[in-house]
Amino acid sequence: xxxxxxxxxxxxxxxxxxxxxxxxxxxxxxxxxxxxxxxxxxxxxxxxxxxxxxxxxxxxxxxxxxxxxxxxxxxxxxxxxxxxxxxxxxxxxxxxxxxxxxxxxxxxxxxxxxxxxxxxxxxxxxxxxxxxxxxxxxxxxxxxxxxxxxxxxxxxxxxxxxxxxxxxxxxxxxxx
Numbered sequence: 001x002x003x004x005x006x007x008x009x010x011x012x013x014x015x016x017x018x019x020x021x022x023x024x025x026x027x028x029x030x031x032x033x034x035x036x037x038x039x040x041x042x043x044x045x046x047x048x049x050x051x052x053x054x055x056x057x058x059x060x061x062x063x064x065x066x067x068x069x070x071x072x073x074x075x076x077x078x079x080x081x082x083x084x085x086x087x088x089x090x091x092x093x094x095x096x097x098x099x100x101x102x103x104x105x106x107x108x109x110x111x112x113x114x115x116x117x118x119x120x121x122x123x124x125x126x127x128x129x130x131x132x133x134x135x136x137x138x139x140x141x142x143x144x145x146x147x148x149x150x151x152x153x154x155x156x157x158x159x160x161x162x163x164x165x166x167x168x169x170x171x172x173x174x175x176x
Contacts, residue, residue: 037074
């Protein structure tokens with residue numbers, strides 16, 4: 001019965017593992033209201049070490065998010081947008097023991113009912129989106145999203161869109 005009671009907790013935990021965690025940083029002296037147009041910083045984006053397909057997915061998602069925010073793409077932009085990525089292999093090892101035993105208490109007895117160990121390998125990635133003042137050539141805002149990546153091409157586009165949307169929800173920064 002106790003195992004069934006833990007099921008909702010485990011499901012919530014697993015659902016939270018797939019979420020994109022976001023953060024942003026910005027220059028507090030910058031007034032973000034005059035920025036209305038953007039372009040991609042091709043020289044920076046060309047250096048990003050991911051597939052061209054994933055680059056296009058990210059750039060399309062950024063275009064959609066910026067359009068939704070009222071920005072337009074321009075040959076003479078107010079903002080330059082750059083991206084870069086990081087990825088790392090993660091390994092989770094969990095050991096589960098169950099049973100009753102003298103002096104051990106429930107869940108810690110190696111002699112009754114045994115237990116098992118599970119190993120979960122996955123890739124975690126970080127996407128950075130930089131907004132650069134086009135005239136001054138200075139970084140004014142940086143957003144970062146971190147989460148579990150997938151190789152499943154049917155899910156990849158939706159995941160990238162989620163990363164970009166959640167990162168750019170933080171732009172422009174809320175005034176204090």
